[in-house]
Amino acid sequence: MADSLSVNVGSLHNLELDAKQAKTTTNEAKHFASSIQKAIAEFVGTYVLIFVGCGAALVNERFPITVVGIAIVSGLALTVAIYSVGHVSGGHFNPAVTIALAAVQKIQFKLVPVYVVCQIMGGTLATLTLKVLYHNKVDIGVTLTQYSNSTSDLEALLWESIITFILMLTICGVATDHRGSKELAGVAIGISVLINIIIAGPITGASMNPARSLGPAIVSGNYKKIWVYIIGPTIGAVFASVLYTFLRVTKPTQQELPYITCEIP
Template sequence: MTDSHSINVESSPKLELYAKQTKNITYEAEHSPSSIQKAIAELVGTYILIFAGCGAALVNERLQISVVGIAIVSGLALTVAIYSVGHISGGHFNPAVTIALAVVRKIQLKLVPVYLVCQLMGATMATLTLKVLYHEKVSIVVTLTQYSNSTSDLEALVWESIITFILMLTISGVATDHRGSKELAGVAIGLSVLINIIIAGPITGASMNPGRSLGPAIVSGNYKNIWVYIIGPIVGAVFASVLYTFLRVTKQAQPEQSHV
């Protein structure tokens, strides 16, 4: 009788924890954002990111904030967007990220075309807003991501693939893995963008985001080398997400057996 009573007392906290977890899962399922809410969040988040990033490029034409200033603004803008609406849609704000997560089945396939359209709309609207606000003060052409004639197509493609790989690996580690620090995810991802722009910005413009390049291209009508800024980031992001899927621990660790 005593043993039975002690078992019941010990198992009670476990039952309470299980009940609490089940309740939380049920609540999240019933109150999860709708597809429309996620789509709007992606549009708004992408708008914030491109408005700030391209805006910094325009400011640089007048105040010379340098590539470091542009990198800081872009990294902080992504951090702000992630903490603002990232919890609603997942905080992609980048077609390459959405495609990469779809490849490893971290997003519902039905949401992929919706996200891609909204991201492109957000990027285009942000660039168009800057064009209207700046009027003739600074040409919107400076927001285009281009590389010099001394840089070959292959070199630019490799640059964009590598820096997007770094960005996507960071996203996979801090945002898609349950062991990652979700509270600091926005900071880590923003810092990866900042670092990448400082390193690759002077060479390719450090797009890392097909939307970042397509938005200004659509508004300006200049599509020179646009394929590099579409294929490069997608290849880098997909490779990073597949690699992290391989690195991710999926089996429960077995306790070491005592030989004492």
């Protein structure tokens, strides 16, 4: 009787996959961004976002581009910032986003204060730059996120929480989930900002970002109702990230392949 030699093709394939994964992990470790690089990326990205967003608000005072124009410019600015330096730091550019991701352990807690400080600094410097460049041509106060007396504090808080919830849910779906389309993440996140500003911009200014509100407040010295723009976005972002943990499917550690046995006479 002829002897049979069994070859486990699945095992061999798994060994090849393990070797490739180990090599990839080693290469990634060599090119892993440092905390300083991440901090600088967050500073620069937030600066770009708020410089362009607040700049659009200033332009609107002289050459009306309406809330739709401001929304488009702000959404595109975030998209540009994400694709420019988002791969370095994760592309938060928003203290509420950073806190929300830390709450579900998607970012190390030790990076939270570093990110938040850099984001606020980026927003403040961006507003200060606009103030210097525009001189007295336009009042920098128009960049403040405020709401009228007809809107109560609770209503403004709910508005900011809801629109930030939408933004954060988009971020979780396209950027933190392995099933999402990460190539289009920047576009999707930018669009979420665009639609939120169109809906809520005329009511609260549609901040969705404590750094966006704190920057102009620090430069102008006007902190009226600033707590709404800190607490509201943070609540909305954290709620969205926690909710998405229940929608997330655990990524398999390795693909299970069928074991094929070949018999050689």
